[in-house]
Amino acid sequence: MAKTNATLIWNIANLLRGPYQPNQYGDVILPFTILRRLDAILAPTKDQVLAEYEKIQGLGVDPGIVLKNKFNLPFFNTSKYTFASLAANAEEVAANLIDYIEHFSPNIRDVFEGFSLPTLVMELEKKNRLYDIVKEFANVDLHPDVVSGHDMGYIFEELIRKFAESNNAQAGDHFTPREVIALMVDILFAEKDAELTKPGIIREIYDPAAGTGGMLSVAYDHLTKMNPNANPVLYGQEINARSYAMCKSDMIVKGQGVDNIYLGDTLTDDGFSGRHFDFLISNPPFGVSWNTQQAPVTAEHEERGHAGRFGPGLPRVSDGSLLFLMHLISKMRPVHGPNDKGSRLAIVLNGSPLFSGGAGSGESSIRQWIIENDLLDAVIALPTDMFYNTGISTYIWILDNSKPAERQGKVQLIDSSGMFGKMRKSLGSKRKELRDEDIQAVAQLYADFTNDSGTNGSPSISKTLANNEFGYSTIIVERPLQLRFEVTVDKIDEALAVKSVARLKESEQVAFRNALSSMTGQVWNDRAEFLPELKKALYVSGIKKPGAALMKTLWLTIGEPDPEAKICTNAKGQPEPDPSLRDSENVPLTQDIQGYFEREILPHVPDAWIDTEKTKIGYEIPFTRHFYRYAPPRPLDEIQRDLRVLVTEIQAMLAEVGA
Incomplete structure (x- = not known):
C-alpha cells in the first residue's frame, strides 16, 4: 500500500514534463507531499484552532504556546486555507498558497524555507503548473486515519529514493546505500536484542550528520520490525538546509517530535548539548577539511579538554571525520555502574582514521584514548565501490561503552570486502551492493566473535585482538656524532x-x-x-x-x-647524537623495548642507543596488514611462454605493416 501511494504521488510529476527535467521533479514532489500530509494532520482541529487564534489576538500572549497546549499540537497553521479551498480557487492559488505556508508555526516553516517553497510556488505559477499540482495533491488522501505514520514514512522514503535515482550525479549527497545502513543497524542492535523486544521499550537514536534521514529511518524500521510495540525516538542534526528539510519532513510524517531535528553545524553548534542517546549512527563527511570550524573546535579542545567533546586530540585539518566520532562518543550514555546500560555507536569512515598520524599526533592520540578506554568493539571493512560518490575503501566502526564480558579488552576485525553482488546498473560510483546473504554472514561473524585462520585454503575474514595489540612505542635510536x-x-x-x-x-x-x-x-x-x-x-x-x-x-x-673520527661528547663526557643518523622504530606494546633493541638493532649498529626522553606511545589499526594475503609470483617459464607469444604477435603485425 505504501509503495502504491508513493508511486501515485510520484506520477503527479508527469504534470511537470516540459518546463522541468526529471532530475528536478523531486524539488516539487517532496515539499508538496509533506505540505499535504501536514494539511491532513491538522484538518480535524482546523476550525477550533482558527477560532482560538482569533480570540487571543491582541491579548499579548504567545499564540504558539496557547495553541500547542490547548489542542496538544506539536505545530499549527493559522491560515484560513486548506488544500481543498486552495484547489477551489485557480485564479488566486499562488497568493493563497504562500499565505498558507507563511501561517505555519516557525518550527515547521523552516522546512519549507529549506525547500525554498515560496520561490518554487511562484516559479510553478509562472510556468502554469501550480494549480494542476495543488489540485492533484488535494485529491490524495494522506489523513493519518487512512495512511499511518509508519506507512507515510515508507512513502516519503520511497519518494526520496526515486528522487536520488533520477539525479544520479548527486545521489551520494542524499543518502547512504540502504543495505550499508541495514548492516550497520543489524550490528548496532546485535548486543541488545533481548532488551529491545520488551513491550513498550523506548530507545533514543541519534545521527549528527543526518542528511535526508536515511540512517534514522532504517534504524526506526528495523526496531519496529523487531518489536512492533517499540517506541524509537529519533534525533538528528544536519548542516545543509535542503537535506535538513527532507530529513525533518520524514521525521514529521513518522510522527516524531517536530523539534528533534536541528539545523546547524554539528562541530560548532551542537544542537543537543548535554544530551545522551541509546544508539548513535552516522556516515559523516570524510576527507573533508574542517578549516572553517578550526577556531571554535580548537578553542573547545584547549579550554574544556575532556569536559568538552574533543579532549583526546585534534586530527589534521584536511579530514574532520574523527571530530564527528569524538562528538558521537560524547553523546553516549555514561556508565558508572553495572546497572547502567550505556550506548552503542556505528559510524562509516574511510581508511585514513585507521592509521594516519604517527605516535603523538592528534589521530593517534584519539585512537589511543578510544582503545585504552575499551570503547572500540569492532571494525568492518566494506567492499570498494559501495557508495554513490566515491569508490574508495570504507569501514564501519562499532563502539560500545558497556561491552559484554567476552568482548571486553578486545577488538574484532571483520574483512567483508569480498562479500558483495555486482549491480546491473551503476549509480554514480556505486557498482556493488551488499546482498541479504552478505549482511547475514557479516552479522553472524560478529555474533560468533571468532578469531579464524581460514579454512580449506580460504583466507581469514575475522580476527579478535587484544586492545594493546594496536599500540606501539615509537623509540628514537641515536648514533654518535663523529x-x-x-x-x-x-x-x-x-x-x-x-x-x-x-x-x-x-x-x-x-x-x-x-x-x-x-x-x-x-x-x-x-x-x-x-x-x-x-x-x-x-x-x-x-x-x-x-x-x-x-x-x-x-x-x-x-x-x-667520518666513522674513523673521534666521537664528539658533551660537557658530561656523553656521546652527542648525529642528527643525520637518527632513526625511529615502532615497537609493539606487547614487546619489551630493551629486548627489542638488543635483538633487532644492536647487532647491526653496536654504537646505537635509545633517547628514552623522546619515546612516544602510538596506536593504529593496520587492517590491511592483519588480512594480508600473499600472492606468489607466476612461475618464470609461464612468463617466458607468454612473452614468446606476444613477440610472435608483434612480429606478425610488423610484417603486415611492412607489406
Missing part, C-alpha cells in the same frame, strides 16, 4: 653563506674569512682539538668573543661525518 674537520675554500664560502654569518658587518665577515683561511691545509679528527684552534684563529683575526651559537654554526658547517 666529525672530521678540514677547512677548504668551499667550506669557507659555505660558512660565510650561513645566515647568522652573512648578516654580520662586512669587516667581521672579512675577519672570518681570514681566520678560516689561516687554517686551510690542516685536518682534525677530534672536535675537542679543532675548537681551540678555531677560537685562536678567530681571536688573531680580531673576533675576540664569537659566541657559542656562532661557533656551533662554524664547526657544524666545516665538519664532515
Whole structure:
C-alpha cells in the first residue's frame, strides 16, 4: 500500500514534463507531499484552532504556546486555507498558497524555507503548473486515519529514493546505500536484542550528520520490525538546509517530535548539548577539511579538554571525520555502574582514521584514548565501490561503552570486502551492493566473535585482538656524532653563506674569512682539538668573543661525518647524537623495548642507543596488514611462454605493416 501511494504521488510529476527535467521533479514532489500530509494532520482541529487564534489576538500572549497546549499540537497553521479551498480557487492559488505556508508555526516553516517553497510556488505559477499540482495533491488522501505514520514514512522514503535515482550525479549527497545502513543497524542492535523486544521499550537514536534521514529511518524500521510495540525516538542534526528539510519532513510524517531535528553545524553548534542517546549512527563527511570550524573546535579542545567533546586530540585539518566520532562518543550514555546500560555507536569512515598520524599526533592520540578506554568493539571493512560518490575503501566502526564480558579488552576485525553482488546498473560510483546473504554472514561473524585462520585454503575474514595489540612505542635510536674537520675554500664560502654569518658587518665577515683561511691545509679528527684552534684563529683575526651559537654554526658547517673520527661528547663526557643518523622504530606494546633493541638493532649498529626522553606511545589499526594475503609470483617459464607469444604477435603485425 505504501509503495502504491508513493508511486501515485510520484506520477503527479508527469504534470511537470516540459518546463522541468526529471532530475528536478523531486524539488516539487517532496515539499508538496509533506505540505499535504501536514494539511491532513491538522484538518480535524482546523476550525477550533482558527477560532482560538482569533480570540487571543491582541491579548499579548504567545499564540504558539496557547495553541500547542490547548489542542496538544506539536505545530499549527493559522491560515484560513486548506488544500481543498486552495484547489477551489485557480485564479488566486499562488497568493493563497504562500499565505498558507507563511501561517505555519516557525518550527515547521523552516522546512519549507529549506525547500525554498515560496520561490518554487511562484516559479510553478509562472510556468502554469501550480494549480494542476495543488489540485492533484488535494485529491490524495494522506489523513493519518487512512495512511499511518509508519506507512507515510515508507512513502516519503520511497519518494526520496526515486528522487536520488533520477539525479544520479548527486545521489551520494542524499543518502547512504540502504543495505550499508541495514548492516550497520543489524550490528548496532546485535548486543541488545533481548532488551529491545520488551513491550513498550523506548530507545533514543541519534545521527549528527543526518542528511535526508536515511540512517534514522532504517534504524526506526528495523526496531519496529523487531518489536512492533517499540517506541524509537529519533534525533538528528544536519548542516545543509535542503537535506535538513527532507530529513525533518520524514521525521514529521513518522510522527516524531517536530523539534528533534536541528539545523546547524554539528562541530560548532551542537544542537543537543548535554544530551545522551541509546544508539548513535552516522556516515559523516570524510576527507573533508574542517578549516572553517578550526577556531571554535580548537578553542573547545584547549579550554574544556575532556569536559568538552574533543579532549583526546585534534586530527589534521584536511579530514574532520574523527571530530564527528569524538562528538558521537560524547553523546553516549555514561556508565558508572553495572546497572547502567550505556550506548552503542556505528559510524562509516574511510581508511585514513585507521592509521594516519604517527605516535603523538592528534589521530593517534584519539585512537589511543578510544582503545585504552575499551570503547572500540569492532571494525568492518566494506567492499570498494559501495557508495554513490566515491569508490574508495570504507569501514564501519562499532563502539560500545558497556561491552559484554567476552568482548571486553578486545577488538574484532571483520574483512567483508569480498562479500558483495555486482549491480546491473551503476549509480554514480556505486557498482556493488551488499546482498541479504552478505549482511547475514557479516552479522553472524560478529555474533560468533571468532578469531579464524581460514579454512580449506580460504583466507581469514575475522580476527579478535587484544586492545594493546594496536599500540606501539615509537623509540628514537641515536648514533654518535663523529666529525672530521678540514677547512677548504668551499667550506669557507659555505660558512660565510650561513645566515647568522652573512648578516654580520662586512669587516667581521672579512675577519672570518681570514681566520678560516689561516687554517686551510690542516685536518682534525677530534672536535675537542679543532675548537681551540678555531677560537685562536678567530681571536688573531680580531673576533675576540664569537659566541657559542656562532661557533656551533662554524664547526657544524666545516665538519664532515667520518666513522674513523673521534666521537664528539658533551660537557658530561656523553656521546652527542648525529642528527643525520637518527632513526625511529615502532615497537609493539606487547614487546619489551630493551629486548627489542638488543635483538633487532644492536647487532647491526653496536654504537646505537635509545633517547628514552623522546619515546612516544602510538596506536593504529593496520587492517590491511592483519588480512594480508600473499600472492606468489607466476612461475618464470609461464612468463617466458607468454612473452614468446606476444613477440610472435608483434612480429606478425610488423610484417603486415611492412607489406
